[in-house]
Amino acid sequence: MIALTKTDFILPLDPSVKGQNGKHQRRFGKGYLRDARISVRYLGRYKALFAANFGLILIGGITEGIGIGLIIPVFEQLQDNAAPSAISEVLTHLFALVGIPFSIYYLLAALATLMLIKYVAQALQGYVGRQLGATASRDFRNQAFSASMHVPLSQFHRTRVGDLTATVFTSAEGAGAIYEQLSIFLISIVFCFLYLFMALAISFDLSLAAGGMIAISGILLASRFRIGYRQGADEKAAIDRIYSYVVDKLTGFKTVREFDNADLHLREFRGLTDAFRRIAVQIQVNRLVADFYVEPLVTLLAIGLIAYSIAWVDIPLSFLMAFFVVLVRMVPRAKTASSSWLQILSMLPHVGKLQELFDLSDSEDQQSSVRTDAEKRKILKISFEEVGFDYVVGKPALTDINLMFRGTGTFALVGESGAGKSTIIDLLIGHHVPVRGRIMVDGRDLAEIPGPAWRRQIAVVPQDPHVFEGSVAANIRYGKLTASDDEVIAAARTAHAHDFITAMPEGYDTALGSRGAQISAGQRQRVALARAIVRDPSILILDEATSALDSESEAAIQRALEDISKEKMLFVVAHRLSTIVSADKIIVVEAGTVANQGTHAELLLTNETYRRYVALQSEI
Numbered sequence: 001m002i003a004l005t006k007t008d009f010i011l012p013l014d015p016s017v018k019g020q021n022g023k024h025q026r027r028f029g030k031g032y033l034r035d036a037r038i039s040v041r042y043l044g045r046y047k048a049l050f051a052a053n054f055g056l057i058l059i060g061g062i063t064e065g066i067g068i069g070l071i072i073p074v075f076e077q078l079q080d081n082a083a084p085s086a087i088s089e090v091l092t093h094l095f096a097l098v099g100i101p102f103s104i105y106y107l108l109a110a111l112a113t114l115m116l117i118k119y120v121a122q123a124l125q126g127y128v129g130r131q132l133g134a135t136a137s138r139d140f141r142n143q144a145f146s147a148s149m150h151v152p153l154s155q156f157h158r159t160r161v162g163d164l165t166a167t168v169f170t171s172a173e174g175a176g177a178i179y180e181q182l183s184i185f186l187i188s189i190v191f192c193f194l195y196l197f198m199a200l201a202i203s204f205d206l207s208l209a210a211g212g213m214i215a216i217s218g219i220l221l222a223s224r225f226r227i228g229y230r231q232g233a234d235e236k237a238a239i240d241r242i243y244s245y246v247v248d249k250l251t252g253f254k255t256v257r258e259f260d261n262a263d264l265h266l267r268e269f270r271g272l273t274d275a276f277r278r279i280a281v282q283i284q285v286n287r288l289v290a291d292f293y294v295e296p297l298v299t300l301l302a303i304g305l306i307a308y309s310i311a312w313v314d315i316p317l318s319f320l321m322a323f324f325v326v327l328v329r330m331v332p333r334a335k336t337a338s339s340s341w342l343q344i345l346s347m348l349p350h351v352g353k354l355q356e357l358f359d360l361s362d363s364e365d366q367q368s369s370v371r372t373d374a375e376k377r378k379i380l381k382i383s384f385e386e387v388g389f390d391y392v393v394g395k396p397a398l399t400d401i402n403l404m405f406r407g408t409g410t411f412a413l414v415g416e417s418g419a420g421k422s423t424i425i426d427l428l429i430g431h432h433v434p435v436r437g438r439i440m441v442d443g444r445d446l447a448e449i450p451g452p453a454w455r456r457q458i459a460v461v462p463q464d465p466h467v468f469e470g471s472v473a474a475n476i477r478y479g480k481l482t483a484s485d486d487e488v489i490a491a492a493r494t495a496h497a498h499d500f501i502t503a504m505p506e507g508y509d510t511a512l513g514s515r516g517a518q519i520s521a522g523q524r525q526r527v528a529l530a531r532a533i534v535r536d537p538s539i540l541i542l543d544e545a546t547s548a549l550d551s552e553s554e555a556a557i558q559r560a561l562e563d564i565s566k567e568k569m570l571f572v573v574a575h576r577l578s579t580i581v582s583a584d585k586i587i588v589v590e591a592g593t594v595a596n597q598g599t600h601a602e603l604l605l606t607n608e609t610y611r612r613y614v615a616l617q618s619e620i
Contacts, residue, residue, distance in 0.1 A: 064191065385438050471512070
């Protein structure tokens with residue numbers, strides 16, 4: 001008896017995550033540098049926004065610096081016997097040049113004006129910074145969705161849909177937020193350097209001591225930064241698992257309900273969300289520790305430094321007060337710089353995840369996105385020449401497949417489940433590339449034909465077709481986006497779907513719900529068949545596409561398909577005898593090889609496997 005563990009229905013961890021504890025294996029240096037380089041490369045898209053953002057940062061920094069510099073002459077004006085400083089002498093000369101008396105009132109007016117300019121610049125910078133982050137998130141999300149739509153099918157089958165969903169939403173948002181946080185970080189760094197410069201101008205000795213404090217904080221913060229990057233990677237992996245779990249269970253909602261396992265999945269989901277909670281708390285603890293290394297520690301040391309200077313250092317009160325203001329202003333800026341840098345580090349893994357998706361997508365697909373009906377043409381000959389294919393290295397799924405299809409007609413593939421029928425069709429569509437041999441289309445290697453251009457020649461109707469949310473008409477028109485209403489209705493009539501569609505409350509405008517839940521399996525097959533017919537393809541592929549139809553509907557569709565096969569190549573993967581007896585060529589597939597091929601009558605005479613297949617079908 002096979003025992004179930006409590007994690008049997010939980011999707012495995014992301015490959016970059018290690019074991020049960022979820023500790024991220026990626027080393028800080030290597031992963032951080034790679035993701036940082038990617039972020040800088042994409043920042044080039046937003047040069048104008050970034051330049052405007054940085055310009056506003058400088059304006060805010062310069063005005064604040066000058067404003068703090070005015071504090072010294074203000075204090076000197078308030079002290080009756082204070083000797084004028086070099087700053088006061090320079091300002092006296094500047095005020096005289098513009099014809100303004102050098103007095104406390106004009107100094108305060110100048111200070112107020114500078115602060116007003118600073119606050120306006122900061123407000124504009126906040127707006128531009130948000131624009132930068134939001135624009136980057138939008139572009140990353142669009143690019144991620146585009147990449148998801150162009151992932152090769154062989155890769156898509158090995159990728160969790162929930163992971164893709166999480167990448168499109170959370171990773172795109174996180175990657176865009178890096179640039180907004182970078183703006184905040186740059187503001188803080190610019191102001192910190194400004195304050196350091198001003199502190200040096202006020203008192204070199206005190207500034208050296210303050211610099212020592214900052215160096216101590218920096219050394220302590222380095223370990224927090226390394227932890228922050230690893231925690232960001234763990235958080236991303238936890239988010240991926242939650243998205244994957246939700247998508248997996250909601251996609252299988254009917255099965256979950258039928259087997260009454262909702263409570264099981266709720267317990268498992270609580271485990272996943274609790275793991276995410278623990279990571280979120282750890283991230284916050286790391287930020288709080290980092291904040292302690294900056295604000296409380298530096299503030300206490302600064303107070304001690306000022307107390308020492310009062311007792312032991314000969315410095316004017318106005319300079320001491322200005323130095324104190326500089327320190328008070330610098331500490332929260334340093335804290336913000338530390339916090340924003342931690343935020344950036346924790347979001348960098350999202351950039352790496354996006355880049356993995358971008359690298360996975362088929363660039364040829366994305367570059368060949370323009371649809372033109374002029375590309376469609378009649379296919380005269382398709383040949384499989386010594387074709388072999390392996391899903392797993394060393395375990396052939398197909399071996400030495402040699403097939404020839406000429407002109408129009410119906411070509412059927414029969415065989416046991418797992419024999420290789422669907423693999424042959426996937427190779428024909430271009431979902432996979434032969435490992436051995438080649439597929440020729442009118443004398444040209446299929447591998448040399450752009451995938452999008454080739455797939456526009458093809459329409460496929462699977463056994464369990466996907467019906468999108470939206471109206472019946474929209475689902476049929478999905479096969480040809482420019483199809484007129486008359487073309488949609490004509491295709492529906494051919495697919496024997498018009499009658500049930502017009503009987504629905506809103507006819508062709510009836511919404512079908514998620515995955516076509518409002519109609520039966522047989523009706524979904526007919527909608528999918530109409531979608532394929534309206535495409536007007538050169539090659540029509542039916543993969544047991546009429547299995548859910550009643551006998552009368554199937555007979556009507558068979559007659560329509562016979563007419564279609566006179567003008568197109570019609571490939572049929574079938575288990576029901578009624579769909580293949582009239583085929584122009586029937587290919588019997590056994591264990592990844594072509595056992596025989598011919599018409600129904602020829603195979604009855606020459607192939608035991610086919611005779612057995614027909615006999616079994618006759619008994620059903």
